[in-house]
C-alpha cells in the first residue's frame with residue numbers, strides 16, 4: 001500500500017483503504033492512491049446481512065468507488081469520516097481561500113470556516129494570510145481578548161479589525177502559524193520569533209512572525225514582506241521634482257553620509273533600498289554592503305549582513321567588519337549608539353557613500369542627535385552631505401475620488417492659509433468597496449531634504465542650536481514636510497485631514 005503523507009485517519013475495507021488527509025480524502029485500492037480534494041457523494045449500502053459498503057465519488061466525475069466488506073460499525077464510522085472529508089475538501093476548493101475579499105467578506109468566511117465540525121484551523125490560517133496579502137496588509141495581529149481571538153490587519157498604516165474567532169480555534173490558528181514559522185508550538189510561555197513564506201497569486205510573500213505570551217494567551221503578529229511592493233524606483237516614492245533631482249545627485253557622489261529620519265513605519269527602509277537599486281542600475285561596478293536588522297529584502301549583487309545579538313553581532317561589529325571588505329556603498333539599518341555613529345560618520349569621510357537612519361524630531365535634530373552620541377561636530381559637518389525627513393500619507397482612493405476644496409474653517413483649524421492650496425485640485429475619497437470605505441488607497445511619501453551647504457556647515461562647526469539650524473534651512477528655501485504635504489494636497493493625492501493626522505497641527 002502506498003503511503004499518504006499527512007493522513008490523519010485510516011480505515012480498511014476488503015480491498016481498499018480510506019485516508020483522511022489535510023486536503024481531503026484519499027482512496028487507496030491495491031497500489032493505486034487517488035488523493036483528491038473534492039469528494040462529492042457519500043452513500044452507504046447493505047451488502048448481505050452483516051457487511052456493508054460505502055461508496056464515494058469525486059466532484060469532477062471520477063468514481064464512484066465502493067469500499068466493500070465493512071462491519072456495520074465500521075460502515076457508520078466510514079460514512080462519518082467521508083462526510084467530514086467532503087466538508088474539508090469543499091473548504092479547500094472554496095474560492096474564498098484564493099480570491100481577494102474585502103474585510104467584511106473575510107469576516108463572513110472566517111465565521112463559515114470556524115463553524116465547520118471540526119473547525120479547520122489550517123484553512124483558517126491560510127485564509128487570514130492570503131487575504132492579508134490581497135488587502136495589502138503589512139502586519140497581521142492575532143490578539144487574545146476576553147471574548148476570543150481578535151484578528152486585525154494593518155493597511156496603509158492603520159490597524160483595522162477583521163474578525164473575532166472563538167478562543168479555542170483561535171489558539172489553534174496561532175499554533176498552526178507557529179509551526180509554519182518554525183517556532184516551538186508546544187512552548188506557550190516564551191517570546192519567540194520565526195519566519196514563514198507562503199504563495200499568493202503566483203508570488204511568494206515572506207512573513208516575519210513573533211509570538212508573545214500575554215495574560216489572556218499568546219499574541220501572534222506577522223509582518224509581511226511582499227517583494228513586488230518592496231523594491232521601488234526612487235522616482236515613484238513621491239519626491240517632488242527638485243527633491244528628486246537633489247537626491248539622485250547625492251546617489252552619484254563617491255562619499256558622504258545621507259541620513260534619513262522619521263518614525264517607525266514611515267518608509268525609510270524602502271527609500272534606502274530604492275537608493276541602492278538606483279545606484280546598482282546606474283553604476284553596476286560599485287560594491288554595496290548592508291548591515292540590517294532584519295534584512296527585509298534581498299538585493300542581488302549586495303553583501304547583506306543581518307544583526308544577530310544572540311551571537312554578539314551588533315550594528316557596530318557588522319559595520320566595522322563590512323568596511324574591511326572594500327565596499328563603496330554602505331547601508332546601515334539604524335544609527336542608535338555612539339560606536340555605530342562614529343564608524344558610519346568616519347566611513348562617510350573616507351571615501352564611502354553611507355546611507356542610514358537616525359531617530360530625531362526633525363531633519364536638523366539629526367545633527368544634534370549625532371553630537372549627543374559623541375560624534376565631533378567637525379566630523380558631522382564634513383561627513384554628512386544631507387539629511388532627509390520622511391513620512392507616509394494615505395493616498396486619496398483612485399476609484400471614488402471627487403473634487404473637494406476645503407472650507408476656510410477647515411483650513412484655519414489645520415493652520416493652513418487659503419493661499420497654500422491656490423491653483424490646486426484638492427480631492428477627497430467618498431469611500432467604496434475597493435478602499436474598504438475609507439476613501440484612501442495606498443500611500444505616498446512626503447520628503448524634506450536638507451542638504452549640508454557652506455552656511456549649514458559653518459553653523460554646525462560653531463555649535464548652533466537646533467532652532468538656528470532650522471532657521472538656516474528655511475532661509476535657504478528648503479521645504480519642510482508641510483511644504484511637501486500641501487503640494488500633495490494641491491495635486492489631489494492626499495487630504496489636509498491626513499496631513500494633520502500624520503504631521504500634527506501646523507506650527
Ligand SMILES: [Zn+2]
Pocket residue numbers: 397398399400401429430431432433434435436437439440441
Ligand atoms: Zn474608494
